[in-house]
Amino acid sequence: MRYSWSFVLRRFGQLLLVVWAAATLNFFIPKLTPRNPLREKLLAEATRSGYIAPGFEEMVQAYETKFGLDRPLWQQYLTYLGDVVRGDLGYSIANYPKTVWELILEGLPWTIGLLLTTTLLAFLIGSLLGALMAWPKASHWFRYILPSLLIFGAIPAYVIALTLIYFVAFRWKLVPLGGGYSIGSTPSLTMSFILDVLHHSILPALALVLAGAGGWAIGMRGMMVTVQGEDYMTFAEAKGLKEWRLFLKYGVRNALLPQVTSLALALSFIVSGSVLVELVMGYPGLGTLLARSINQLDYFMIYGIVFVIVVAIAVTMFIMDMIYPLLDPRISYERH
């Protein structure tokens, strides 16, 4: 057992705190603003066409009872927290009678797929390049890659995505201009559809990897320099091991582990970046959903999406913190 139970409990408490704070924010912010989203929606509908979606009255009713002003605030608050725990985030105003949770579930797989692939790719490519830069016997032109990588790393991913759209999609017509799959194709688990999805994902993924790889390269290079000064490296070299074995098994392996901690910390920044890339590309994930909800003044949707993302990140970080000491014998979470 490499970590004490007190650490696990404290860390879990922190996780609960984040979830509670996010839910509380979602409950009180609408209360603090002088706006009534439903009234605004009614107004917007009335000015647009005079058409009011069927069931809208029921929704207003449901809303009134849900946030019923007839009960004291603390009761409303507790009911709300109970709802959140059960996964009930209310109805979407713009797409009634769909619930917020249903709509989030439609976008979630896209976002998670894009995030997982690009984060891993950026991490691996960046770390490998960083390691090669610090390796004295590596080819010299790796030293020249770094500045260009860093410049991409400094620029927000969605700005890179915009530039790529113009050249790769619009001028050279190599990939589709946006979206998650071709218009007219129905999502299914066939080979052709999967290829179609991959084809549509190349551009957003490329933008996110370009924006993300630089940071990993810097961290890895620093770590590699440190590792090379270690005794076990000298010993392994003295044993006359093959160059690539030295590099991978002794160098990269030991330098990579500390990088994993930054992975958890970088997560929220990566998510913000990918939300914006999705919006630029019209990728059918949570980012596009969020932008659309903001345009439609669909407040419950906005709160729901942000809440789910915040909680997902907090849970992921918690899991990574729990796994990390099992991976790296040098780390222990005893009392600091």
Next chain:
Amino acid sequence: MNQLLSILQYLRRNKSLALGLGILVFLTLFTVVGLQFIDRKVDPYPLAAPASIPPTLSYCPRTEPDCPNPKAYPFGTDAQGRDLFAVAVTGTWMTLQIGFLAGGIGLVVGTFLGFTSAFYGGLYDAVIRLSVDVLLTVPGLLVLVVIASSLGDKNITVTGMGLIISLLAWRGPARVIRSQVLSMRERSYVMMARLNGMSNMAIIFKEMMPNLLPYLGASLVSAVTSAIFASMGLAALGLGPLREPTLGVTIYWVINQSAFLRGLWWWGAVPITIVALVFVMLFLISIGLDELANPRVRRAR
């Protein structure tokens, strides 16, 4: 004079800082000189010029092909008739304003919290540390989305934008300054000062502040960077000051009006180029300050 010389000599050694400051000087000059050629109140706004003109130095309306005094639109104009040169001049300045306002507030508040937290310790310190730790793990942009969309002010000003973003800008500085002050308190020169009976205030301002300066600078730069990133992200989602020609809002229109698909490449190229310059500048300055703060962490040569 001598001081100037030694600064210049240092900049020759610290190339990233020199290059970053060079871009800053260039952007400043661009703004100052550019302002002489435009009407700040008219040109960067819609209907100031004919719509969708590619970059040109001598524009004549089609009805009058060889007019006596042709107008110059060096960066072209967008589909709503904004002069993009004017947008570049005023928008760059506005975006940096948002960044410096939010970053500055973040630095002041964060430094105050970091200092008091490190000095008083106890429960107060625990609360500050926990809030900073928790807040640093949430995606700031999304929290700001909730706040900005609830305010829902469609005519929000540049200053208002800066104030909203400053709500989360203190996290980074608070963490950095707190840890620096904690490590400094244990150092011998602070101990000596305390034994000599210096007051807490004197210790803070005479002994600690000078040593904290590089860290304060680095914190400011990173706070400004995140603030600009956040302001552009909010703008891209449609929550920016939509009436103003900031860089973020300009990019919002580029996305919203499908500028690229209509072949208006200059409309996107102008803000994208400047945004790239701004972020690369901030990045270079932050690397440079890092080297200034930790001279021992010289790059592995």
